[in-house]
Amino acid sequence: MKRVIHYLRAINAENMKEWRIELKYKPDFFRQFFAPFVYLLPYFLYGVALLGGRFSEHLQSITGVADMIAYTFIGYLIMGFLNTACWAMGWSLRKEQWYGTLDTVFAAPVPRWVYVAGMAFHSTLHQGLIMVFQAVIISVFFAIAFKTTGIGVVLVIVALMVVGLYGLGVLIAGLTIGLKQWWVISEALNTLMVVVTPIAYPLAVLPVFIRKISLVLPTTYGVMGVRHLLLGEQIGYDLTTILFRLAVILIVWVTIGMGVFMMMDRYGRKKGFVSLY
Amino acid sequence: MRVIIEEMRKDLKILLAYPVEIAFWIISPLLWVVPLVFQGRALIGGLQSSAFGALAGTSEYIPYVLIGGIFSTYMFTAVWSMGNALRNEMFYGTLEHILSSPVRPLRILLGKALFNSLLSTCFVAVQITICVLFFGLTITLTKILPMVFFLILLMIGLYGVGFIAAALTLLIKEAHGVLHLFEYILFLFTPIRYPVEVHPITRAVSAIIPLTYALVALRGILLGVEFDFARTSLILLGIDMLIVPAGIWIFAAIERRTKQRGTLAEY
Numbered sequence: 065m066k067r068v069i070h071y072l073r074a075i076n077a078e079n080m081k082e083w084r085i086e087l088k089y090k091p092d093f094f095r096q097f098f099a100p101f102v103y104l105l106p107y108f109l110y111g112v113a114l115l116g117g118r119f120s121e122h123l124q125s126i127t128g129v130a131d132m133i134a135y136t137f138i139g140y141l142i143m144g145f146l147n148t149a150c151w152a153m154g155w156s157l158r159k160e161q162w163y164g165t166l167d168t169v170f171a172a173p174v175p176r177w178v179y180v181a182g183m184a185f186h187s188t189l190h191q192g193l194i195m196v197f198q199a200v201i202i203s204v205f206f207a208i209a210f211k212t213t214g215i216g217v218v219l220v221i222v223a224l225m226v227v228g229l230y231g232l233g234v235l236i237a238g239l240t241i242g243l244k245q246w247w248v249i250s251e252a253l254n255t256l257m258v259v260v261t262p263i264a265y266p267l268a269v270l271p272v273f274i275r276k277i278s279l280v281l282p283t284t285y286g287v288m289g290v291r292h293l294l295l296g297e298q299i300g301y302d303l304t305t306i307l308f309r310l311a312v313i314l315i316v317w318v319t320i321g322m323g324v325f326m327m328m329d330r331y332g333r334k335k336g337f338v339s340l341y
Numbered sequence: 342m343r344v345i346i347e348e349m350r351k352d353l354k355i356l357l358a359y360p361v362e363i364a365f366w367i368i369s370p371l372l373w374v375v376p377l378v379f380q381g382r383a384l385i386g387g388l389q390s391s392a393f394g395a396l397a398g399t400s401e402y403i404p405y406v407l408i409g410g411i412f413s414t415y416m417f418t419a420v421w422s423m424g425n426a427l428r429n430e431m432f433y434g435t436l437e438h439i440l441s442s443p444v445r446p447l448r449i450l451l452g453k454a455l456f457n458s459l460l461s462t463c464f465v466a467v468q469i470t471i472c473v474l475f476f477g478l479t480i481t482l483t484k485i486l487p488m489v490f491f492l493i494l495l496m497i498g499l500y501g502v503g504f505i506a507a508a509l510t511l512l513i514k515e516a517h518g519v520l521h522l523f524e525y526i527l528f529l530f531t532p533i534r535y536p537v538e539v540h541p542i543t544r545a546v547s548a549i550i551p552l553t554y555a556l557v558a559l560r561g562i563l564l565g566v567e568f569d570f571a572r573t574s575l576i577l578l579g580i581d582m583l584i585v586p587a588g589i590w591i592f593a594a595i596e597r598r599t600k601q602r603g604t605l606a607e608y
Contacts, residue, residue, distance in 0.1 A: 092518040099518065102525040106534050109543065110377060111384055113535035114402060116392030120384045132384060162432040248365045259375045265383035 071181075074174045078182020079189070086190070096190075100144065100198045107136050107264055127266045128298040129291075134208045138291045139263035141202075143283060144195050145188075145226050146257055150250040152187030153233025156180055158240050176329050177322060180237050184230050214293035217303060221289040224310040228282030231317030232257075238325030241332040257283055266297070282317065285310045344444045348452025349459075356460070366414065366464050371471065374410040377534060378403055396536040398566040407476070408560050409533035411468045415492070415499055416527055416552050418461045419454075423503030424520040426453045428510045446596055447504075447589060454503055458496045465492075484562050487570070491558040494577040497585060498551030504588030508595040532556050551580045 086093050111132040112118065124130035156179070160166040169179055202208065232253065239249050260274055261283040267275055278284045289306045291297040356362060381390070381402050394400030427450075430436040440446055472478040509519055530537065530546040533556065537547040547553040554577045561568035 089513070091513050095518050095522050099522045099525060102522060102529055106525075106528045107380070109529075109539050110406075110535045111380065113396055113539040114381055114384050114390045114393050116395075122386035123384055125386075126383065136380070248359070248361050251369065252365055255369055255372050259372055262379075263376065264380040265376075269379050269382045 149233035225286030231321035234321035424506030501584030501588035
């Protein structure tokens with residue numbers, strides 16, 4: 065029990081440290097609240113250019129939802145948590161390396177994963193705050209009406225998806241130890257996840273081989289489940305299946321992520337390239 | 342000239358130390374197009390849209406976004422590589438050494454800019470080859486010359502954007518997020534993914550961004566969409582003549598300011 069409290073304190077210390085660093089760069093801190101809007105608008109405008117308006121008959125025929133803006137918005141809102149995994153967690157070690165504090169952090173009397181868990185905790189809080197802000201503004205501005213009856217299940221689905229994505233974040237952090245150029249790994253995995261996850265389109269439009277890959281991603285079930293509950297999208301799976309698959313994916317992804325991280329950490333220290341650029 | 346060549350050599354050496362980055366820049370712009378293709382299929386159920394055609398001059402949205410994706414490589418490398426150029430030197434611990442050498446920082450930045458132009462051209466050439474081999478894009482020799490002409494005009498304009506991005510980094514230090522925002526703004530206000538005529542605001546803002554005119558011209562050449570060659574090249578030239586001196590002036594002013602305040606080496 066003492067050890068758990070010790071680890072939790074370390075995780076919180078990491079979280080607080082990150083808040084302090086981020087608040088030092090105020091323009092960047094506030095930018096993070098507005099960037100998602102600028103990021104989302106091109107997807108809306110692309111849809112409007114294709115449709116000549118906001119509603120799509122074809123989308124309605126395959127998903128039951130005609131509103132392209134609401135459909136696309138939920139997808140990209142949920143995918144915001146991918147940034148937590150790919151950028152915040154993946155970058156955590158490389159950033160310390162650049163600051164010249166990696167060796168000092170690694171000398172602290174806690175396992176390495178505690179440090180990455182601290183980053184995960186911080187970025188979930190930060191990303192969550194951004195997403196709430198984004199959800200309120202976009203919903204009001206575009207007059208999007210959501211069903212609120214299943215909000216509890218939505219939170220469970222998002223929580224399972226986020227923990228599953230932690231596995232990916234830990235994996236990227238581990239790969240960064242060996243491959244150094246972290247942003248390429250993050251960006252490549254981010255791009256692949258964005259392509260394969262049915263963010264602004266249903267599974268039905270994906271080619272069969274991509275559809276099979278998307279079924280092992282937590283984001284697929286996260287996006288589909290939330291859209292089903294909030295917009296009534298027809299998805300071909302019941303909620304129990306979605307929750308069960310998310311739980312299995314969570315266990316597998318976190319296990320693989322931790323395994324790769326520990327392996328790379330051990331390997332890096334043995335070969336002596338942990339501090340190399 | 343020697344300084345510029347040495348800077349280019351150094352950048353090449355650093356790039357070759359991270360070969361995975363090369364593969365990333367070649368493949369990513371093509372991959373970024375894929376979600377747009379799926380989104381198009383989900384929204385209209387086909388490969389052509391009359392609403393899109395009325396705005397863009399071509400109803401086939403896939404070649405449209407593909408060309409946007411490929412040529413936006415120039416923009417990304419200008420924003421990211423130039424923007425991060427000095428920040429990376431800061432992280433490497435070499436910024437003060439570089440800036441204390443008897444060379445104007447602008448020349449160093451110019452070396453980085455030229456290197457990025459060459460690099461982007463190589464990436465775009467590979468991407469176009471992929472499109473010719475796998476997606477049936479046709480390129481004739483008569484198309485190459487006007488394309489090169491517009492690409493040169495685009496690159497010159499992007500040097501100005503790159504100088505501004507580098508200056509921003511000197512000023513606010515933690516520029517990663519701001520550069521991302523900068524990139525998103527360019528995505529929003531240029532016809533990379535959709536015709537800017539879709540909204541009056543995007544149409545108005547896009548008028549001052551060089552990438553807008555370059556994309557109009559390049560799509561015109563590659564897809565046979567009608568455009569005014571003389572007018573587009575004159576506007577692009579005019580923007581270049583404004584944006585490059587503006588970029589140089591902003592960079593010089595911010596560099597001077599950071600040196601005076603002693604914040605150059607701060608993180």
